[in-house]
Amino acid sequence: MASTDGPEAPAAVRAKYAETIRALHEVAEGLVPFATDDTDFIYRAQAVLATASDSVWATRLEALANQELEFACPGCDEQLVMGLETSPALVKQFDDASVGVTTVAPSAPGQLTGSEARAYELTTTYRRAQVAKQLLDLFGIFECPACHFTGRTSTAFS
Numbered sequence: 184m185a186s187t188d189g190p191e192a193p194a195a196v197r198a199k200y201a202e203t204i205r206a207l208h209e210v211a212e213g214l215v216p217f218a219t220d221d222t223d224f225i226y227r228a229q230a231v232l233a234t235a236s237d238s239v240w241a242t243r244l245e246a247l248a249n250q251e252l253e254f255a256c257p258g259c260d261e262q263l264v265m266g267l268e269t270s271p272a273l274v275k276q277f278d279d280a281s282v283g284v285t286t287v288a289p290s291a292p293g294q295l296t297g298s299e300a301r302a303y304e305l306t307t308t309y310r311r312a313q314v315a316k317q318l319l320d321l322f323g324i325f326e327c328p329a330c331h332f333t334g335r336t337s338t339a340f341s
């Protein structure tokens with residue numbers, strides 16, 4: 184239902200199977216407390232987001248498990264990669280290290296809305312401190328090292 188390259192648009196799928204998706208959402212929420220480690224938790228939290236709405240994070244929260252997120256800069260279209268191994272996270276151009284590296288400005292928990300707020304709430308409810316910290320980077324403000332476009336990470340996917 185979160186797939187953007189399926190036979191039907193996500194919005195159409197959500198409308199058509201609304202009742203089933205609501206039931207799946209309850210199942211997804213019920214499974215979060217049983218996460219065995221942070222990686223397991225990230226995938227369970229992503230399932231909660233995917234069954235809730237058309238959030239850009241419905242398929243991308245797993246970047247936290249991979250410790251990196253690839254995206255095209257909305258300013259110059261260069262392919263960028265956000266590395267989440269460090270805190271704060273770093274952003275570099277995918278195939279040209281010579282442009283350098285920028286540092287992400289983490290989001291403040293109180294500034295999060297929608298699915299970002301929901302994901303953060305799950306990390307606090309289930310005491311996933313390390314995931315919570317990385318979420319604030321993932322949902323933060325990045326600067327493109329090539330063109331210096333600055334914006335929230337989610338703007339790269341809208």
Ligand SMILES: [Zn+2]
Nearest residue numbers: 256259327330
């Ligand atoms: Zn750029």
